[in-house]
Amino acid sequence: MQRSPLITIGLLLLIGLQPVPVRAETLKTPLNLPKPLTTQDFRPFDEARAKIGQQLFYDKILSGNRNIACATCHHHELASGDGLSLGIGEGGRGLGPERKPGAGQSAATRRIQRNAPALFNLGAKEFTVLFHDGRLSLDENDHKGFNSPAIEFIPDGLQSLLAAQAVFPLVSEVEMAGHADENEVAGARNRRIDYAWRIIEERIRNISSYADEFTAAFPDIKHRTDIKIHHIANALDDFMNSEWRTPQSAFDRYLRGEKTALNQQQLAGMQLFYGKASCFQCHSGTLQTDHKFYSLGLPQFGPGRTRQFDFKARDMGRINESDRREDAYRFRTPSLRNVSATAPYGHNGAYKNLRKMIEHHLNPQKALRQWTPEQLILPLFTKVSSGDFLIQQDKQEQQRLLRSIDITPVALQSYEIDALEAFLETLTDPYSLQGRLGVPPRVGSGLVEQSKLQQAHVIEK
Ligand code: HEC
Numbered sequence: 001m002q003r004s005p006l007i008t009i010g011l012l013l014l015i016g017l018q019p020v021p022v023r024a025e026t027l028k029t030p031l032n033l034p035k036p037l038t039t040q041d042f043r044p045f046d047e048a049r050a051k052i053g054q055q056l057f058y059d060k061i062l063s064g065n066r067n068i069a070c071a072t073c074h075h076h077e078l079a080s081g082d083g084l085s086l087g088i089g090e091g092g093r094g095l096g097p098e099r100k101p102g103a104g105q106s107a108a109t110r111r112i113q114r115n116a117p118a119l120f121n122l123g124a125k126e127f128t129v130l131f132h133d134g135r136l137s138l139d140e141n142d143h144k145g146f147n148s149p150a151i152e153f154i155p156d157g158l159q160s161l162l163a164a165q166a167v168f169p170l171v172s173e174v175e176m177a178g179h180a181d182e183n184e185v186a187g188a189r190n191r192r193i194d195y196a197w198r199i200i201e202e203r204i205r206n207i208s209s210y211a212d213e214f215t216a217a218f219p220d221i222k223h224r225t226d227i228k229i230h231h232i233a234n235a236l237d238d239f240m241n242s243e244w245r246t247p248q249s250a251f252d253r254y255l256r257g258e259k260t261a262l263n264q265q266q267l268a269g270m271q272l273f274y275g276k277a278s279c280f281q282c283h284s285g286t287l288q289t290d291h292k293f294y295s296l297g298l299p300q301f302g303p304g305r306t307r308q309f310d311f312k313a314r315d316m317g318r319i320n321e322s323d324r325r326e327d328a329y330r331f332r333t334p335s336l337r338n339v340s341a342t343a344p345y346g347h348n349g350a351y352k353n354l355r356k357m358i359e360h361h362l363n364p365q366k367a368l369r370q371w372t373p374e375q376l377i378l379p380l381f382t383k384v385s386s387g388d389f390l391i392q393q394d395k396q397e398q399q400r401l402l403r404s405i406d407i408t409p410v411a412l413q414s415y416e417i418d419a420l421e422a423f424l425e426t427l428t429d430p431y432s433l434q435g436r437l438g439v440p441p442r443v444g445s446g447l448v449e450q451s452k453l454q455q456a457h458v459i460e461k
């Protein structure tokens with residue numbers, strides 16, 4: 001049968017319009033791929049202490065006004081973050097996208113300055129610097145081993161960097177401590193940072209179940225009065241270290257030799273990540289971070305994290321810690337494990353969309369011009385919202401931000417960005433999202449930060 005020329009042209013056009021399947025190339029030089037994640041990459045932990053830490057992590061008793069727990073901002077159901085660009089701390093109500101500033105005298109007064117990061121793999125030995133600006137780090141020259149905002153008042157006996165980190169949210173006014181006139185913890189903190197920790201350890205000592213569990217788990221605790229803030233922090237460390245590890249990602253399986261763990265598009269994305277797109281230059285190593293600091297020039301909004309004598313609502317990042325001009329607007333390269341589950345992205349959660357976050361890297365100038373607040377997940381906060389975007393009208397400030405950018409633009413086709421996104425999804429370990437121990441069934445004080453599911457259950461009953 002003779003086919004009409006029109007139909008032939010039509011068919012050819014149709015074939016031409018079919019999306020070309022992205023295939024990984026055969027490479028001449030092998031990619032510089034990292035080693036897969038293994039148990040040896042982590043510090044050891046103690047099971048009994050991890051279980052105490054699991055309760056403490058969800059227990060509001062650790063906060064000044066007994067109204068917020070670590071889990072409020074780092075929840076199992078929100079991939080160990082809070083699902084918000086900038087969260088609401090002490091005084092707020094609700095979880096995740098439903099969180100509100102609260103009402104009356106006890107309501108929250110400010111937004112949290114930065115995005116609450118996910119806590120995956122933080123027990124890995126390679127972490128020697130924490131926080132978006134690296135203001136807490138291991139320091140061989142310090143007699144207690146840490147460079148921290150608490151200087152010489154940092155408690156003795158902290159077993160690791162992650163344990164040292166755990167004592168800071170407790171004394172942060174906006175995160176957990178509250179205001180000085182509201183409770184004894186915040187009042188003590190204003191006199192001297194370590195006085196607040198003494199009050200918190202006293203609260204824990206006075207709860208019988210904690211007293212028994214701590215005595216059983218720590219050989220140096222003979223009596224409840226021996227419980228100190230460093231035991232609380234070390235238990236939180238054993239919990240976080242063991243809870244959120246991601247060795248079962250498809251990428252790790254691929255690196256361990258399971259060649260079918262990644263499909264063609266994901267392989268093409270991997271080749272871009274470790275090749276032409278240059279992502280690996282900063283997102284290097286097993287956890288996709290070099291632990292160093294760069295400026296990507298993310299759009300600014302919110303309260304900022306102002307330095308002394310600086311009245312602009314801006315966050316200049318690493319310079320706060322290092323005092324070096326070149327560090328202005330630099331932030332730590334985050335690990336990309338589970339990244340497809342940890343939106344919003346960046347130190348202030350400027351992008352809720354992973355693709356947009358990747359595109360920002362490829363051309364920050366253009367992305368800054370095109371950015372709109374629709375990219376945020378920012379709870380309504382009437383008291384402060386009029387100031388949220390003022391900084392963007394400050395022309396000089398915007399110029400400074402643009403001049404600070406460290407990243408070199410890379411030109412990629414849309415299908416290549418698709419492939420990069422597909423590769424990033426292979427960094428997700430679905431088991432790790434649930435956590436190892438999960439949400440505790442109960443906490444020592446009874447003041448549990450509930451999970452949304454549990455709340456729904458309570459309402460049903
Ligand atoms: C009100 C929300 C909030 C609460 C409550 C909170 N955090 Fe965070 N957490 C944050 C934010 C925001 C950051 C990032 C701060 C920064 O980098 O300047 C952070 C950072 C961290 C980090 C560092 C992660 C990294 O990659 O550097 C750890 C670990 C952590 N929190 C654990 C805890 C623990 C343990 C508790 C309870 C004792 C807690 N958090 C309570 C919001 C919160």
Ligand code: HEC
Nearest residue numbers: 277278279282294296298331332333334345346347361407
């Ligand atoms: C010059 C170093 C550098 C390069 C190159 C780089 N990144 Fe980043 N990346 C960063 C830094 C720094 C941040 C955090 C910036 C901030 O918070 O202000 C980041 C953040 C991210 C985030 C958000 C993660 C989170 O949890 O918030 C993603 C996703 C990401 N990068 C992917 C990529 C991809 C994909 C590439 C390659 C196209 C790439 N990066 C190249 C330094 C880099």
